[in-house]
Amino acid sequence: MFPAYGRAMRDDPLLPSSPGFWRSPLRGTRFTSVLGLVLLVGITVLFVTGLVSYAAYNPGLSPVNDKTPDKGILGFYLFDWPTGPHWLYRLNQGVHVTLGITLIPVLLAKLWSVIPRLFALPPARSLAHALERVSLLLLVGGALFEFVTGVLNVQLDYVFPGSFYPLHFYGAWVFFAAFVAHALLKTPIALRNLRRLRQEDEGQGEDEGQGEDEEKGEDEEKDILVTPRPAEPTVSRRGALWFVGGGSLLLFATTAGQNSDALRRTALLAPHGGGDPGSGPNGFQINKTAAYAGIDAAETGEDAWRLVVTGRTGTVRLSRARLAAELPLYSAALPIACVEGWSTSDQWWRGVRLRDLAALVGYDGDPPDLFVESLQPRGAFRKAALRANQVADPRSLLALYVNGEELSPDHGYPARIIVPAAPGVLNTKWVARMTFGDL
Numbered sequence: 128m129f130p131a132y133g134r135a136m137r138d139d140p141l142l143p144s145s146p147g148f149w150r151s152p153l154r155g156t157r158f159t160s161v162l163g164l165v166l167l168v169g170i171t172v173l174f175v176t177g178l179v180s181y182a183a184y185n186p187g188l189s190p191v192n193d194k195t196p197d198k199g200i201l202g203f204y205l206f207d208w209p210t211g212p213h214w215l216y217r218l219n220q221g222v223h224v225t226l227g228i229t230l231i232p233v234l235l236a237k238l239w240s241v242i243p244r245l246f247a248l249p250p251a252r253s254l255a256h257a258l259e260r261v262s263l264l265l266l267v268g269g270a271l272f273e274f275v276t277g278v279l280n281v282q283l284d285y286v287f288p289g290s291f292y293p294l295h296f297y298g299a300w301v302f303f304a305a306f307v308a309h310a311l312l313k314t315p316i317a318l319r320n321l322r323r324l325r326q327e328d329e330g331q332g333e334d335e336g337q338g339e340d341e342e343k344g345e346d347e348e349k350d351i352l353v354t355p356r357p358a359e360p361t362v363s364r365r366g367a368l369w370f371v372g373g374g375s376l377l378l379f380a381t382t383a384g385q386n387s388d389a390l391r392r393t394a395l396l397a398p399h400g401g402g403d404p405g406s407g408p409n410g411f412q413i414n415k416t417a418a419y420a421g422i423d424a425a426e427t428g429e430d431a432w433r434l435v436v437t438g439r440t441g442t443v444r445l446s447r448a449r450l451a452a453e454l455p456l457y458s459a460a461l462p463i464a465c466v467e468g469w470s471t472s473d474q475w476w477r478g479v480r481l482r483d484l485a486a487l488v489g490y491d492g493d494p495p496d497l498f499v500e501s502l503q504p505r506g507a508f509r510k511a512a513l514r515a516n517q518v519a520d521p522r523s524l525l526a527l528y529v530n531g532e533e534l535s536p537d538h539g540y541p542a543r544i545i546v547p548a549a550p551g552v553l554n555t556k557w558v559a560r561m562t563f564g565d566l
């Protein structure tokens with residue numbers, strides 16, 4: 128027996144590896160099971176929406192869209208991103224980010240509930256046990272890594288070394304592999320415990336959460352999470368679960384509003400929430416201002432700016448006035464939806480169709496892919512590629528106006544791309560050059 132263990136059972140334990148060191152009577156497989164089942168659903172949704180978000184960038188189309196070029200077989204599932212429904216990316220990314228933030232209290236409570244096991248000694252009793260411990264390390268480390276990188280990206284525009292995209296993408300695979308293994312092992316246990324909790328609720332039970340988890344019938348094994356030295360309870364197990372749920376609800380209520388123009392002010396915890404995007408036709412959310420993106424106003428003036436469109440028949444240079452005069456203008460009601468989880472309601476964009484611009488340079492029938500370059504001198508997405516299906520959609524525009532007014536500099540004046548269901552970064556602002564052709 129380990130010295131620390133012997134001391135723990137006799138006297139005040141000193142080390143976290145001593146079973147009696149952790150004294151909350153709330154800990155037990157039942158408490159852990161409820162949280163585990165919530166995470167089972169929530170993290171599966173997070174994983175799927177995360178992978179879908181990567182597909183939405185059309186990374187297979189061009190290296191400029193792909194921030195994780197070495198993904199290899201991890202990209203097996205990629206598909207051509209559709210243009211409908213037009214709110215598809217808005218929904219996907221709103222769910223991904225809002226759910227991720229809402230699950231933080233549940234994850235923390237789950238880790239709190241199993242913390243004695245993280246310190247358990249000896250670290251490995253056999254090869255099988257060692258493998259299990261390594262998988263737990265990947266599970267806990269992976270969970271923390273994914274949540275921390277996700278929150279930092281949303282809150283701080285990212286501070287990690289290296290790109291957020293590959294770190295979060297590879298991290299998700301490692302974490303989810305460990306998560307699946309853990310869920311396969313624990314879900315039956317968790318469901319069994321949930322049934323027992325229900326039975327308790329129906330009056331067959333005992334006092335709530337007071338270390339009763341240890342024995343409930345002959346078939347029940349010893350609960351490894353129950354403390355051998357329970358302290359006086361300060362809250363019931365049910366109360367603790369309400370506390371976790373309340374924390375999640377609070378985070379939800381102060382985050383979800385960043386997906387609606389009307390509720391944006393309620394999104395106090397979201398960087399693209401509470402702040403005032405101004406009023407009037409251009410008074411809706413942006414990610415980066417023209418000044419931040421390094422746009423020189425001298426380059427966007429009527430005399431200076433020319434749109435350079437290249438295709439099968441050569442290159443055309445168009446001033447803004449010629450663009451509006453020579454091509455029909457159309458309107459489309461589309462949102463802006465950012466990978467960081469904020470989105471706007473549908474805005475009324477007006478401009479020329481991308482497929483009409485394709486026709487202008489020799490693609491009369493089915494338009495090809497499109498490569499767009501911005502005036503932006505820096506930034507990861509100053510170039511972007513759009514797939515032929517996106518170019519062909521009649522709602523895909525090179526917008527000149529929004530909500531009945533000229534685009535403001537911050538919304539991409541003189542002209543910006545707007546494509547239904549595309550991630551915000553593919554809706555290039557301050558467009559300078561468009562090259563049509565198969566990529």
Ligand code: HEM
Binds near residue numbers: 162168237317
């Ligand atoms: C972010 C996700 C999760 C993390 C970080 C996590 C972490 C852990 C850890 C470290 C343990 C202690 C394991 C041991 O020492 O044997 C544990 C136990 C447990 N987990 Fe999870 N878990 C997660 C998700 C889940 C899910 C999805 C379920 C089930 C649906 C689940 C159900 C359980 C149960 C029932 C136990 C109690 C141990 C037992 O009786 O064998 N967990 N969890």
